[in-house]
Amino acid sequence: MESMLEQELARAREARFDALARAVAKPLHRYLLRRADADAVDDIFAETMLVLWRRLEDVPGLGKGPVTDPDSVLPWCYGVARGCLSNARRADGRRLRLVERLTRTAPPPKPGETDHPELHAALGTLGALDREVTLLWAWEGLTPREIAEVTALTPNAVSIRLHRAKKKLAALLDRKNDDKAGHEMGEGRSNR
Amino acid sequence: MNDEELLARMRAIDPARTSDAPQPDINRLLEATMTADTTVRTSPRTSDRPRRPLLLAAAAAAVLTVGAGITWGVTATRDTPPAAAAPLVLSLQQDTGGGPATACAELDVTTLRQYTTAFEGTATSIDGDQITLRVDHWYRGEDASTVQLDNTHEGQLESFGQEFTVGQTYLVYAKDGKVPVCYGDAEATPKLRSLYDRAYGQ
Numbered sequence: 072m073e074s075m076l077e078q079e080l081a082r083a084r085e086a087r088f089d090a091l092a093r094a095v096a097k098p099l100h101r102y103l104l105r106r107a108d109a110d111a112v113d114d115i116f117a118e119t120m121l122v123l124w125r126r127l128e129d130v131p132g133l134g135k136g137p138v139t140d141p142d143s144v145l146p147w148c149y150g151v152a153r154g155c156l157s158n159a160r161r162a163d164g165r166r167l168r169l170v171e172r173l174t175r176t177a178p179p180p181k182p183g184e185t186d187h188p189e190l191h192a193a194l195g196t197l198g199a200l201d202r203e204v205t206l207l208w209a210w211e212g213l214t215p216r217e218i219a220e221v222t223a224l225t226p227n228a229v230s231i232r233l234h235r236a237k238k239k240l241a242a243l244l245d246r247k248n249d250d251k252a253g254h255e256m257g258e259g260r261s262n263r
Numbered sequence: 264m265n266d267e268e269l270l271a272r273m274r275a276i277d278p279a280r281t282s283d284a285p286q287p288d289i290n291r292l293l294e295a296t297m298t299a300d301t302t303v304r305t306s307p308r309t310s311d312r313p314r315r316p317l318l319l320a321a322a323a324a325a326v327l328t329v330g331a332g333i334t335w336g337v338t339a340t341r342d343t344p345p346a347a348a349a350p351l352v353l354s355l356q357q358d359t360g361g362g363p364a365t366a367c368a369e370l371d372v373t374t375l376r377q378y379t380t381a382f383e384g385t386a387t388s389i390d391g392d393q394i395t396l397r398v399d400h401w402y403r404g405e406d407a408s409t410v411q412l413d414n415t416h417e418g419q420l421e422s423f424g425q426e427f428t429v430g431q432t433y434l435v436y437a438k439d440g441k442v443p444v445c446y447g448d449a450e451a452t453p454k455l456r457s458l459y460d461r462a463y464g465q
Binding site for chain 1: 264265266268269270272273274275276277278279282284286287289292293295296297299431450452453454
């Protein structure tokens with residue numbers, strides 16, 4: 072039978088987790104929606120929430136009472152989601168390699184990547200970490216300092232990677248635009 | 264192309280914007296998370312692990328399932344196993360020549376039920392191929408609190424083995440002290456736990 076103190080501590084802990092979860096659940100769910108296969112999102116999300124519950128004491132900046140500034144706890148929580156996602160991917164990677172060995176087929180293209188193929192292709196030319204830094208900037212809207220907390224890079228390293236990645240993407244997309252424009256002009260010219 | 268244009272283009276392909284996936288049911292999730300885990304410490308941790316969620320260690324803490332319909336009442340009232348119980352020793356079944364492909368079909372309930380030892384455990388130390396696991400939950404078999412697994416695989420394709428990481432939790436099945444050759448993907452996930460629950464009737 073728990074003592075009065077243990078019960079109080081447990082209640083307080085539940086209250087803190089409740090406050091944290093309400094502040095971060097939707098952003099974390101979106102983070103995973105953006106990166107995981109649709110049928111894996113719920114599992115990885117549940118796993119992430121469980122890790123947050125177990126590691127509640129480690130969440131930086133989490134005091135008592137409601138979370139007044141979700142942005143102060145989100146980067147760390149994104150880091151947890153990223154870890155759970157990485158685990159799931161490694162498990163999937165092994166299963167996929169096995170299936171490929173047995174059936175010798177290439178994996179099918181992911182759904183939703185048929186719009187804006189040139190941007191998806193350009194993102195594909197980035198290394199995995201550079202791509203993640205770019206996505207954290209563009210989709211999660213994080214600052215370099217916040218991205219550093221998610222990825223365990225220094226803010227300086229993040230700034231450099233982000234700058235280079237943006238330049239590379241812009242160059243690739245500009246080149247694509249020029250190519251397209253060139254074709255259109257070419258059709259006109261051949262009529263002369 | 265400047266930053267704003269690039270940002271606009273990136274946002275246009277944001278999967279969260281166009282997704283019709285339902286919003287998470289936060290109340291149900293909170294309930295499931297907090298009641299599932301019965302071994303949470305209420306005092307601050309004094310572990311010497313880094314507080315930053317490293318890629319591998321972050322997911323390692325997830326131990327118990329949040330799946331619906333799982334009765335964890337058994338674990339909640341279970342006494343901690345006696346520390347004196349001798350560790351269970353397991354080793355990998357070396358390839359018997361039947362070919363790995365035949366044994367590596369996707370794990371299912373029928374297959375699992377053929378094995379007399381099954382548990383969920385967390386890797387506490389790794390010394391070369393020798394893995395020590397702390398048993399978090401027994402599905403079937405023994406009552407030892409630790410398992411020593413000899414993860415040596417001779418001449419087998421690397422992708423069939425399981426790479427262990429300290430702090431990560433795994434679901435392992437075995438028979439007569441042998442873990443079958445194709446037990447890769449043993450990392451504990453809600454889906455895999457659900458399979459074990461169904462196989463061993465919990």
